[in-house]
Amino acid sequence: MVWIIGNKGMLGTQVCRTLSENKIDFLGTDSDVSILDYTALEGFAAGKKISFIVNCAAYTAVDKAESETEKARALNADGPRNIARLAKKLGVPFIHISTDYVFDGTASSPISEDAPIKPIGVYGETKAEGEKAISEETDDFYILRTAWLYGWSGKNFVYTMIRAMNSHDSVKVVNDQKGTPTNCVTLANVILRIIGKRAEGESVQNGIYHVTDLGEITWFDFAKEIFAQGVERGLVTNRGCAVNPCATEEYPTPAKRPAYSVLDKTKVQRTLGITLPDWKDSLAEFLRSESFDNERIR
Template identity: 70%
Template sequence: MVWIIGANGMLGSQLCSTLSENKIDFVGTDRNVDITDFDSLKDFSGGKKITAIVNCAAYTAVDNAERDIELAQKLNADGPRNIARLAKIMGVPLIHISTDYVFDGSSTSPIGEDEPIKPLGVYGKTKAGGEKAVQEETEDFYILRTAWLYGFNGKNFVYTMIRAMNSRESVKVVSDQRGTPTNCATLARVILKIIQIRSESQLTDRKIPNGIYHVTDEGETTWFDFTNEIKKQADKKGLLTNEKCVVNPCATEDYPTPAKRPAYSVLSKKKIQQTLGIALPTWEESLSAFINSPLFDKARIQ
């Protein structure tokens, strides 16, 4: 049985669906089990035949974290430490989700897993703390760094921009930050693959080395170009009610936020693709799959 922590969130809910579709037994928890309380985690796990833990829980409000430092620290660093400690005691692997925000954005080419981290703000620093805590508490871990996530459940950039374009004459979008939009479904499939290989490892010689892996869709773009692709695909699908909306580029300095964003956060996926023997979709393909899915919630763009 796989234990999904943060099961009600955007990634967690997608992972629940992915495991269910592949007939993998799982149990999900969210705020009903406090990850900042080790005893709460331990009590829940008691008597359950858990074979792997996936931690999707996190404080993800990047700007709010700048003033909500204590809570961000508890959820992004202290909580993962408790989960990793319990995974070690239980003798099960931990798959922990991290972020591109552990980097400062100074790179100019896809970032490898071994490159030094240098987070800019509270969110990135606490997520880096979570990575460190996991590595200190257990040896059997997979830290998956991802970026620019969107999915069917919860707020995300795709829903937000279609709604904005449907209600305004123009929108301004940052054009000097480069990264890779990532459909939650892509990350969920990678997690599924790791779980499947681990469960079959007793019958085969195939192993997945523990460590840090980067997982996003393929390619790179800016928020501005991402928005234009959203506009094109949404229009094709008949989701755009205001085709005259103009998408204008702006610089990061023209759109100030409490938390500083990395200017370049494209992650290299060579390691995960070679390790699992998989190909990742392009971000354009994943966006199309999202917009054309029957699960796309039209109520969120009105």
């Protein structure tokens, strides 16, 4: 039985869907069982045949984290520590989701898992603290760092852009931050692969893995492709909307963003024997799926 923590969020919803499609038994919790309360976590697990724990819960409001430091730290560091501690007690593997924000964005080529971490904001700092806390509490863990995540459930860049394109004559998107968009399906499939291999008795090296779709683009590049594919599928109805580039400094935010956060996915592909999808293909899958929520672009 796989326990999905944060099952109502964008990623958690997709992980549950992927497990269900593959007929893997799971149970899910969200705010009903607080990750900040070890006793509550322990009580929920009591009497259940849990074989794997996947934590999709997190504080992800990057800008708000600058003023809600303790809340971010509680959810991104203290909570994961509690879960890791429980996973150790139960003797089960623990998968946790982390972020490209643990890096400072000064790299110029894809970043490997062993690159020095140097977050430049509270969100990244607390996620880095969470990684450290997990490694201190258990050895049987998989930390999956991802980036630019979007999915059918919840707010995300793709829905936001299509809605803006349909309601404005033009949109401006930053063209000086490089990374890789990631469909939640990609990350959920990697989680499924790890769980499946472990269930079959195969050894999967513990540690940190980088998981995104393939490619290296800017947010502006992403927006242009959303427009092109959106028009093709009839989702972007305002064909005259202009998608224009701009500099990060034109839209100052409370939290700094990494200028370069392309992650090197060699390790995860080699270890799991998979090939991750190209970001354009993942976007196409997202837009054509029956799971696409048209209400979110209105």
